[in-house]
Amino acid sequence: MxxxxxxxxxxxxxxxxxxxxxxxxxxxxxxxxxxxxxxxxxxxxxxxxxxxxxxxxxxxxxxxxxxxxxxxxxxxxxxVLSPEVWKLARTAADRAAGNAADVLRLGIPKRHARAEKTLPDAAVNAFEPSGEPTAVAFFDEGAITTLVTQRKRAALTAPTGVTEVAPGVWVGRWAVTMVELAAQALARGTTAILATPDFRDQEQLEAAAAALLPADRVLRLDARQSVQKRYGNFLRTHDGTPYVIIGNRSAVYAPAANLRLIVVWDDGDSLYSENLSPYIHTRDAALLRQEQQQCALVFLSHSRSTEVQRLVEVGWLVALSPGGLRTPKVIPSANQVSQDRLAAIARIPSAAWKAARAGLDEGPVLVQVARPGYAPRLACADCAHTARCTTCAGPLAQRSASSTPSCVWCGALAVKWRCRECDGTKLRMVGSGSARTADELGRAFPGYRVIVADGDHQVLTVPNKPSLVIATRGAEPVAEGGYRAVLLLDGAGMLARESLRVAEDCLRWWSNAIALAADGAPTVIVGVGGALATSLVTWRQEDFAQTELADRRELRFPPAVRVATLTGKVELIDDAIRQLPVAPLDVLGPVDLPDGLVRTIVRFDYKDGAAVAEQLKALVVTATTVARRSRKPGTPRAQQPPPGLRVHLDDLEPFVDL
Missing domain, CATH: 3.40.1440 (GIY-YIG endonuclease)
Incomplete structure (x- = not known):
């Protein structure tokens, strides 16, 4: 009462x-x-x-x-709304000029009445700290103790390789590092939150937690659970008992009044970027929560993001690296197909073919490719222009050797296709997807099992037997004992993607694949040189991140500066820029968009972020109110006037084509 x-x-x-x-x-x-x-x-x-x-x-x-x-x-x-989560949602929304309710929907799952009825009593979950936890392998014990006990912030370079956490259960060493860090918090009677970008990483983390932590102290929170299970676990986080909470990008919003530690694995992964307004990145939410609850915060990765590099350089994060491990053996190779007959069949250089051949004598070999399917792109055989769908003009691709080419955008089959440029009717394949590479390598290495791992073929682990594993970036399975060789193909094609983060992303993809190799096993990277190859050979990805950040500072690109993308009618955009509380570094645009809208990019300093976000939020409220009043009842949605003003802070999308 x-x-x-x-x-x-x-x-x-x-x-x-x-x-x-x-x-x-x-x-x-x-x-x-x-x-x-x-x-x-x-x-x-x-x-x-x-x-x-x-x-x-x-x-x-x-x-x-x-x-x-x-x-x-x-x-x-x-x-369901705890004080610490409300404070986080309010602060995160204000920073992004968005709504707190939109943030809370990420962290508070839908209600399930049966889960409420079956919730165990808090007394059942009584917990006694178990004393001193096991040390975090490969890291200085004093540095880790200081990090956890004094609630510091750190960027940790993850140890490479794989390890067996239970009989027949192999995971990346990074997953064990996360669990050992969480055990440090749990031993002190406090909660830890561990975030991963996708289900593959989460499966490894859960396997490590199951082997190293008490089963009743681990809670999983992610969208793949049933509504009842997720809501039930969410309610348990409110009972005050210390837990290790494992989940995806929404896990950082989990209730935890006694929070001691947040660990985010591979923060550069694009899956941490929220696609719905207010577009808050998991990394930013974790930083805000650390400030509010004064917990320890760790960003763990093989390849450091430029955002984390900026925080290291300004002294907000301390950098820690593992010791006692061999540096991965990385061999750059030219993209020239060998004259060797078998290597030519596989369309790979002789160095890559020899590494694969030697690795297959001992166990599985990983081959990373850029895209899934058979032919990621098709072109007209006569004029070489990209083959386009006759329905929506999207690019055509072929998923398997026997399948009918179809549109990547709308899925329409390219039956009776005709080129819009030269009226030709014949298609030719451009590039190789995972399926085509598997066919070619299968012919080059007869008698060996070929395993395809991509979006259509979800493979999490492979046995310690000679086999070729063809995987798209990010879909590489964990091999028992590690891969005996790793081939990184399509390097030049990956770097040709138009994006501000292309080099940073490629370095991260390649580093994560290399880290799956057995200790001392070779990695051959094809068609990549310069600073990227040097950082992989020396295993000093932070050097590349430092150079990349310096370049972005010179060009005033994120994360060196903050940006706000404004979309709406040109008069609203002009008025919004005039009302900014501080003088921006510069204004890019406007650029014309459909429906009479324009887009303008405003760049400003981090110190001005709060003032800019507050003013933009006020302008959004005013513009939305005016737009709603101008709508006529009964008019179809398609005929209603467009929204007044849209704001997206820290948006990288407009920089894709720069």
Whole structure:
């Protein structure tokens, strides 16, 4: 029973004008259940209906002279919105000029009534710290102890190689490092959050946790779980018991009042970028949470991102590297096909063919390619122009040797195809996908098993037997005992992608693949030279990150500066730029877009971020309110005026074609 008579509620709505707390009177019948953090339904006059929200706080005073509307109902008596998560969501939304409700939807799963009924009592989960934890292998014990006990921030270079955590269970050493760090927090009676970008990495991390941590201390939170399981685990995080929470990008929003440690694996992965407004990156959310709860924070990777490199250079993160490991053996090779008959069949240089042949005498060999399918791109055999779909003009590709070419965009089959440029009707393959490479290597190495691992063939582990594993970037399985050789093909093709982060991404993809090799096993990288090859050969990826960041500072590209992408009518964009509270470093645009809209990029210093975000959020609220008032009831959505102003902070997409 609470004595407070007023609930301050955050409405669960994407409308920016509703991104504030609304006061509601608590009726007598709801006093027992109307607690801070619970889900409720409330009337909203502006929409003329009931809406859902969360009670953020309770009070007895309000700056309103009229009669308050009352709470309609308490959806669930469980307080799903904890104070630390509310503070994080509010701060993250303000930094990105977005809505707190949009952030909370990432961290608070949908309700499941049965999960609430089967939730165990907190007393059942009583936990006693187990004393001094096992040291984190390959790292200085004193540095790790200082990091965890004094709640510092660090960028750790992950140890390479794979290790057996249980009979027949092999994972990357990076996963063991994460679990050993989490054990440091758990031994002190506190919680750790471990975030990975995709399910492949999460499977390795869970396997390591299952082998090294008490089973009842590990909680998984991710979108692949059933609604009941995810919601049930989410509710358990509120009981005050120390846990190791494992999940994807939304895991950093998990409730944990006694949080000691956050570890983010491979923060440069694009899967950490949220595709929905307010587009908050997991790395930024982790940094904000570390500041608010004063926990330890670790960014662990084989290849450091430029964002983490900037934080290291400004002294916000301390850099730690492992010791006691052999540097991976990386051999650059020219992209010239060998005169050797078998190597020519596989279309690989002789150095790569010899490394694969020697590796197959001992066990599995990994071959990384750029794209899945058989032929990632098709061209007209007569004029060499890219073959385009006759329906949507998308590029054509071929998924297997016997399949009919189809459109990459709309999926339409290219039946009776005709070239738009020369009226030709014959197609030729350009490049090799995973399936075609598997066919060619199978002919070059007869008698060996060929395994394809890509988006259509999800393979997580391979046995310690001679085999060729053809994998697309990021889909490489873990081999028992490690790969006896690694071939990195299509290097030049990967670098030809138009993106600000192309070199950084390629270095990360290649480093992660090299790290799967057995200790001392060779890696041959084809068609790559210069600074990228040097950083791999010396295994000093931080040197490349330092150079890349210096170049971006000179060009004023992220993350050297912050950027805001403004999209809307040209008059709104011009007005928004005039009202900025600080003088921007520069303004790029406007660039014309469909529907009479334009896009403008504003670049500004980090120190001006809070002021710029606050002003842009206010302008978005004003523009959205005006746009909604101008809409005519009953008019189809397609005929309604476009949104007034859209803002995307720290957006890299406009820099793709630079």
């Amino acid at each position: 609470t004595d407070a008579s007023i609930a301050r509620v955050l409405i669960d709505s994407p409308l920016p004008q509703l991104d504030r707390l609304f006061d509601y009177a608590i009726p007598e019948k709801l006093r027992a259940d109307a607690k801070a953090g619970v889900r409720v339904k409330v009337p909203l006059r502006t929409l003329g209906r009931l809406v859902e929200g969360w009670i953020v706080e309770l009070t007895d005073t309000v700056d309103y002279a009229g009669k308050l509307s009352e709470l309609e109902t308490v959806i669930s008596p469980f307080p």
